[in-house]
Amino acid sequence: MNNMDSDFTKWGWKENPFVLKIDPKLFVGYNEQVNAVLNHIKNKHRVALITGRTGAGKSTFLKWLETNYDTSKLYVSKPPEKSEDFVRVFTDIFGFSIWERILRKRPSLYNLHEYINKKIKGEHLVFLVDEAHETNKEVLEWLRVLTDQIDNVSLVMAGMPVLEDNIKKELETLDQRITTRINLISLEKHEIKELIKKRIEDVGGKGIEPFTEEALEKIYERTGGFPREVLKFCNRLINSALEKNLNVVDEKLIEEHKEIKLPKVRLEEPVVTFMPKPPTDEQFRDLPLKQKMILELLSNKDWLTPRAIVEDLELRGYKTKGHAIRSINNILKRLMLDGYVQREARGKAFMYALTPKVKTLFVES
Ligand SMILES: Nc1ncnc2c1ncn2[C@@H]1O[C@H](COP(=O)(O)OP(=O)(O)OP(=O)(O)O)[C@@H](O)[C@H]1O
Ligand SMILES: [Mg+2]
Structure with missing residues (x-):
């Protein structure tokens, strides 16, 4: 699979810049949305909702938030469905004191907030929950109760657009608590250029080389500025340039690529990350x-x-x-x-x- 890697050296790349990895330092654009969420966190508001269709950049956005604000952040790639797993997200991070161990005190869903309050001692905690559309009413209710009962928490949920409807239909009490609503749709033309440039420079390349400015225009038109589509399309263009032994990707090459397919990319295992407030x-x-x-x-x-x-x-x-x-x-x-x-x-x-x-x-x- 990687035997093409060496070919990228002709542009000075150490690897393919258009793989579908999520790297917060490659985040671009969405300025308005970024400001809205940063304000939400800064003002310690409780519940924010980020929606967008698949590939719009929800996970990238959350991972970017995780590294760009000086407060503790807990990220889960998917809300846990079993109550024990939900509790474990927190106990895995905060652990148990000697007393709690001796007395075998383990929090359950019903006193989880007491446990968390004791551990975070009034510090602000930002709880980032990805793929929140995959959850059910019960889990949404846990989230609501938790954000009500932890002294100082901001919950930022991200999911597909159905999430917003589901919450409205199933859990009005949560819906009413959402104070920031953000929709990620697509990036603008200059942001697409920046996205491509950042990725190329990150692997050691120069600017937008081998893409021509006109090629970028076409890429924007074809993909609608939709981040994952941009990456996939660039990947195909680059591979076809390599096959044909071309040094540039121009409009002519793009003309040869007609259809854009939409395969799904999913993480297998739930990921839980913790980014503490720095010392x-x-x-x-x-x-x-x-x-x-x-x-x-x-x-x-x-x-x-x-x-x-x-x-x-x-x-x-x-x-x-x-x-x-x-x-x-x-x-x-x-x-x-x-x-x-x-x-x-x-x-x-x-x-x-x-x-x-x-x-x-x-x-x-
Ligand atoms: N604002 C952005 N800046 C740079 N790259 C981005 C941006 N948004 C998305 N991408 C890139 O596009 C790809 C898809 O983004 P991401 O996985 O975050 O989308 P998603 O909305 O979480 O999709 P899904 O609903 O399928 O989980 C990733 O490889 C990501 O790096
Ligand atoms: Mg995602």
């Missing part, structure tokens, strides 16, 4: 050595499992590797809650990386 510079300086070593490692590697960290640091003094992993796991959790690292979980697998602010601290030092 202050002083807190960072006063960190113990082992913590610093872990952060240093993450600053070079990005996204590691606790096991990979243990293997890389060759930590001594633990009885078994299992002990070492558990210990590193606890340290990572602490570092996460204190704002040094962010976490991504797919099923039971946890991966850690530095938060953007801490990453810049490492680059500076």
